[in-house]
Amino acid sequence: MMATFESRARDGGARTGVVTTSHGTFETPCFMPVGTRGAVKHLSSVDLADLGAQVVLANTYHLMLRPGVDVVAALGGLHRFTGWNGHLLTDSGGYQIFSLEPRVDDEGAVFRSTYDGSSHRLTPESAADVQAAIGADIQMVLDVCPALPAEPDALRAAVDRTLDWAERGRRRFLDHDDAPGRQAQFGIVQGGTDIELRRRAAERTVEIGFDGYAIGGLSVGEQRDLMLPAVAATTELLPAEQPRYFMGLGDPVGIVEAVARGVDMFDCVLPTRLARHGTLLTSQGRLNLRRAEFGRDDGPLDPGFAASPANGWSRGYLRHLLQVGEPTAARICTLHNVAWLFDLMERTRRAIAAGTFDALRAEINATWA
Amino acid sequence: MMATFESRARDGGARTGVVTTSHGTFETPCFMPVGTRGAVKHLSSVDLADLGAQVVLANTYHLMLRPGVDVVAALGGLHRFTGWNGHLLTDSGGYQIFSLEPRVDDEGAVFRSTYDGSSHRLTPESAADVQAAIGADIQMVLDVCPALPAEPDALRAAVDRTLDWAERGRRRFLDHDDAPGRQAQFGIVQGGTDIELRRRAAERTVEIGFDGYAIGGLSVGEQRDLMLPAVAATTELLPAEQPRYFMGLGDPVGIVEAVARGVDMFDCVLPTRLARHGTLLTSQGRLNLRRAEFGRDDGPLDPGFAASPANGWSRGYLRHLLQVGEPTAARICTLHNVAWLFDLMERTRRAIAAGTFDALRAEINATWA
Numbered sequence: 002m003m004a005t006f007e008s009r010a011r012d013g014g015a016r017t018g019v020v021t022t023s024h025g026t027f028e029t030p031c032f033m034p035v036g037t038r039g040a041v042k043h044l045s046s047v048d049l050a051d052l053g054a055q056v057v058l059a060n061t062y063h064l065m066l067r068p069g070v071d072v073v074a075a076l077g078g079l080h081r082f083t084g085w086n087g088h089l090l091t092d093s094g095g096y097q098i099f100s101l102e103p104r105v106d107d108e109g110a111v112f113r114s115t116y117d118g119s120s121h122r123l124t125p126e127s128a129a130d131v132q133a134a135i136g137a138d139i140q141m142v143l144d145v146c147p148a149l150p151a152e153p154d155a156l157r158a159a160v161d162r163t164l165d166w167a168e169r170g171r172r173r174f175l176d177h178d179d180a181p182g183r184q185a186q187f188g189i190v191q192g193g194t195d196i197e198l199r200r201r202a203a204e205r206t207v208e209i210g211f212d213g214y215a216i217g218g219l220s221v222g223e224q225r226d227l228m229l230p231a232v233a234a235t236t237e238l239l240p241a242e243q244p245r246y247f248m249g250l251g252d253p254v255g256i257v258e259a260v261a262r263g264v265d266m267f268d269c270v271l272p273t274r275l276a277r278h279g280t281l282l283t284s285q286g287r288l289n290l291r292r293a294e295f296g297r298d299d300g301p302l303d304p305g306f307a308a309s310p311a312n313g314w315s316r317g318y319l320r321h322l323l324q325v326g327e328p329t330a331a332r333i334c335t336l337h338n339v340a341w342l343f344d345l346m347e348r349t350r351r352a353i354a355a356g357t358f359d360a361l362r363a364e365i366n367a368t369w370a
Numbered sequence: 371m372m373a374t375f376e377s378r379a380r381d382g383g384a385r386t387g388v389v390t391t392s393h394g395t396f397e398t399p400c401f402m403p404v405g406t407r408g409a410v411k412h413l414s415s416v417d418l419a420d421l422g423a424q425v426v427l428a429n430t431y432h433l434m435l436r437p438g439v440d441v442v443a444a445l446g447g448l449h450r451f452t453g454w455n456g457h458l459l460t461d462s463g464g465y466q467i468f469s470l471e472p473r474v475d476d477e478g479a480v481f482r483s484t485y486d487g488s489s490h491r492l493t494p495e496s497a498a499d500v501q502a503a504i505g506a507d508i509q510m511v512l513d514v515c516p517a518l519p520a521e522p523d524a525l526r527a528a529v530d531r532t533l534d535w536a537e538r539g540r541r542r543f544l545d546h547d548d549a550p551g552r553q554a555q556f557g558i559v560q561g562g563t564d565i566e567l568r569r570r571a572a573e574r575t576v577e578i579g580f581d582g583y584a585i586g587g588l589s590v591g592e593q594r595d596l597m598l599p600a601v602a603a604t605t606e607l608l609p610a611e612q613p614r615y616f617m618g619l620g621d622p623v624g625i626v627e628a629v630a631r632g633v634d635m636f637d638c639v640l641p642t643r644l645a646r647h648g649t650l651l652t653s654q655g656r657l658n659l660r661r662a663e664f665g666r667d668d669g670p671l672d673p674g675f676a677a678s679p680a681n682g683w684s685r686g687y688l689r690h691l692l693q694v695g696e697p698t699a700a701r702i703c704t705l706h707n708v709a710w711l712f713d714l715m716e717r718t719r720r721a722i723a724a725g726t727f728d729a730l731r732a733e734i735n736a737t738w739a
Contacts, residue, residue: 040691040698043412047682068665068690075666076686084682296437297444313416313453317445321437322409328697329409 004139004185004212006244006265010354014233015260017353020213020244022185024088024138027055029244029265030349032251032342033090034273038063039073039083042273043332044339046084052310052339056088056139058268061132062097066114066121070134078136089137090268093128093170093189096217096249099146107162109143125170133180141215142170144189149223156193159218160202163191167209185212187246193218194227196234203238213244216264220250229258236263253282253345254369257362260349272342276334279323282341286368290334295320302337308344311337373508373554373581375613375634379723383602384629386722389582389613391554393457393507396424398613398634399718401620401711402459403642407432408442408452411642412701413708415453421679421708425457425508427637430501431466435483435490439503447505458506459637462497462539462558465586465618468515476531478512494539502549510584511539513558518592525562528587529571532560536578554581556615562587563596565603572607582613585633589619598627605632622651622714623738626731629718641711645703648692651710655737659703664689671706677713680706 006029008018019026033056034041034049041049041057049057064073076082079089095110103112109124123131125143132140143166145159167188174186188211192198206214216235219228232247239245244265250256251269259267272282279290284305298316303309311319311333322330345365352361375398377387388395402425403410403418410418410426418426433442445451448458464479472481478493492500494512501509512535514528536557543555557580561567575583585604588597601616608614613635616628620638628636641651648659653674667685672678680688680702691699714734721730 038691038694038696039687040696043697043701045683045698045702063694067694068686072666072686072690076668076684082684082687084687297441299445314414315445315451317437317441318408318451318453321441322407325407325432325436327407327409328412328700329414331697332412332701333414 004187004244006213006242008241010356012353012356012358013261014236014263015349015353015358016263016265017350018265020265022088022138023183027088028350030256030260030346030353031055031266032256032346033058033266033268034339035060035268035270036083037270038067039079041335041339042277043328043335046086048336049085049087052336053343054087054339056090056266057083057085058090058092059083059135059137060094060097061091061128061135062094064091064135065094065131066116070131074134074136080136088139090139091132091135091137091141092248093132093141093143094123095128095141095144096146098123099148105145105162107165125166126173129170129173129177129180129186133174133177133184137184139185139187139213140174141187142167142174142189142211144191144217146191146218147193149193149218149221151193153195156195156198160191160198163189164202164205164209167206171209171211187211187213187215187244189215189217189248190235191218192231192235194223194231196230199231199234200238203235207238207240211243213246214239215246215248217248219247220255225255225258228255229262232259232264233262239263251342252369253342253365256345257349257365260353261358261362272338273335276338277331279320279330279334281334282338284368290316290320291323302334303341306341306344308340309337310340373556373613375582375611377610379725381722381725381727382630383605383632384718384722384727385632385634386719387634389634391457391507392552396457397719399625399629399715400424400635401625401715402427402635402637403708404429404637404639405452406639407436408448410704410708411646412697412704415455417705418454418456421705422712423456423708425459425635426452426454427459427461428452428504428506429463429466430460430497430504431463433460433504434463434500435485439500443503443505449505457508459508460501460504460506460510461617462501462510462512463492464497464510464513465515467492468517474514474531476534494535495542498539498542498546498549498555502543502546502553506553508554508556508582509543510556511536511543511558511580513560513586515560515587516562518562518587518590520562522564525564525567529560529567532558533571533574533578536575540578540580556580556582556584556613558584558586558617559604560587561600561604563592563600565599568600568603569607572604576607576609580612582615583608584615584617586617588616589624594624594627597624598631601628601633602631608632620711621738622711622734625714626718626734629722630727630731641707642704645707646700648689648699648703650703651707653737659685659689660692671703672710675710675713677709678706679709
């Protein structure tokens, strides 16, 4: 296996440990910032290192269209291209493609580029090839992501096709001479909020056998009390010695509740997108810095977060920069939100190790309710 | 005098030395990045310190409209507001106002806000008051900036009104109980490219007596062979023991030629604006990174500038980020251009001290012709 999970401690259903890939190790539970087009907006690889990032995401769909896989490969692959020496993970492109309403058949999906309208085809095989060429440490198998709510028949068809594609994608990945030596590949469990469908999808995906397992098709607008049972139904069937990744989840309550159900890895554009609009993650919950009351506020963004990289500037100053559209504000708020979420993950890891995770979970639920 | 210049070395007409204000000292010749609304675009005060900035500019016009002088003052004045502990200089607002075609009479100028169309009045007295409240280390007297080319009568009238305003602005500045103890005030010599007018303006401005002297109304589109004689005609009449500042000049040839005529300080939005559009300052001259030839270029932005803060990324990567509009590209290119210009100023200071300034001047002229 090209990715393994070694547990250091468990606290109820939550676990903390170390994921090992051919690139090295990272600690979980962890949050992975999203560098859609090869950069987290407003940040460089130096900033990510300063923030203590472990794994950074990039989007296959965007990189295959701009600058193109051949360019990324010619410039040394994704690590050298971005200057980021930590772990990298690429999604399969499936999530973006399905938001474009592609023509889909058993073979794959045909979609139009949002850049120039040109037509492109992605199959389980080409997704594996493209991601091998991009060269992240972890690649994702191509899946079918139906929008929720979905009719039972549509959900079942999506799961069936995802499982078929998983088998083909895994075979193609393993057929590469060198890919297994430098990359891990994660499978994706679909099934919406249907518990039985989730179980079948999880069992069959594990039978196919991947280096890690993702929970896909959730956190797409459904209620949390429908989402969490679907998470639990999935994780309880996943092998303990492989990493587990919840795709597209980044809110504090969602994270601690998924951690409580055995999830290790998270990604989401929300913390960075919120930052650009002046919404901050703080120890008191969300704070909308654009509100007039902060205009003359000389205090820091979050008095409860002494390690924020934004603490050199007042709320009043950053509000002013936001109001007049200065990009420096988006950058500083991005640094703050990413640092805040990394700090939450660090607190989560420590709480699990100390056996105090329930207290942290209760605190986050109370603050962010 | 609240600002003095102490020469360390001369080389022909060029001089290198130290400017002292109540805030401390900075070395000249120097370039001052422009933080229009209280931030240099894409940079924070931490970035400016990392780059080795000495003096940073802010625009009175913009700050008095957003967030308002009272807010800057309530948040501790410009240093605390921006988090920048080096020197700060505010312009008088004159340059921005005159680009808005204000109603001008002997008393002052009435202009409309570009933010909300509201009407505002600026007089030599209120410009001194407003800048005292903003609290930079150096403030500029309110002047009249005619667009070039201008009719001789219009130029003469602008000089006369500028001299009248200089007297009133200086008187108001000195009437403040505390302003002289914490701020310096620079006068501005106008006169377009008319040598006789420049001389009269310089002599009379020096008679009024300021802490330093600026050359205004040049680098506004006129030919360099008309600009430089006007610079020389001004600097030769300015006191040797006060700093000299060429407003709004930032191109390498312009800088070394003005330095050769005894100028100490420069500011310009050009290096940061160019960076945001992907145009780089390099040891080989300007480089437009958006050109297709750089798409697969694995080399650094400027192989001749080993200390560039952008050297962790390839031309191909940064071109890609520019092409897809990622703000990380604007930031990295801004860091590069500002660092490159600071390096030119450092080389200029060293060359003057070593008596080799003519060789540097020839090199810059040959590269940037």
